[in-house]
Structures are given as structure tokens and as C-alpha cells.
Amino acid sequence: MGIRVGDRPPEGVGSWTVRRRLIFILVAFCMGTVLWILATDMKGRVAETIVLGSYTLLGSVAGCYIFGAAWTDISIAKNPEPHYGGYGSDFRGIEEGQ
DSSP, rough: OOOOOTTTOOTTTHHHHHHHHHHHHHHHHHHHHOOOOOOOHHHOOOHHHHHHHHHHEEEEEEEHHHHHHHHHHHHHOOOSSSOOTSSSSHHHHHHHHH
């Protein structure tokens, strides 16, 4: 039977759901850190460094997420052979229960 172009990968294999969940956790952590600094009215160089680090991490995560998705789309467009995030291109054994 095999897989066709446009088929979804098996659950958990190269899944954007897993990636999205990790990104949401990182965003929540960064925003929680900034809110903690604001709520405790922390001042000084340490507070500035923590906030700057949180925003830098947020920017890096957003950039990687956006450009990672674009890279995947371009890779799929260049190579119509199905592939799922570096996990190989042939899941026939998984789909057929082998």
C-alpha cells in the first residue's frame, strides 16, 4: 500500500503538534519570568538581564518556528517524495503493521 504525497506522518513522528507544544511551554515560561519580575517589582541589572534573555529566547523560538516551517514547505516542494522531518521517507512497515 505505501504512502502517497500529502499523507500525514504517523502520530508523533516529525509531528508539528509536538513542536507546537514545546514552543507554547517555552513561551509560557518566558512570559511567566517577565511577569514574575514585574510582580515582585525587581529592579537592577539582574532583572534587566532576565527580561532581555526572555525576550531573546522568545524571538529565537519564533524565528526558528517560522523559518523551520518555511524550510519544510520548500523541501517538500522541491522533493515531492514524502518525507517526515528527517525520520526517513518510507513508513510502509509502520502503516502495514510490520
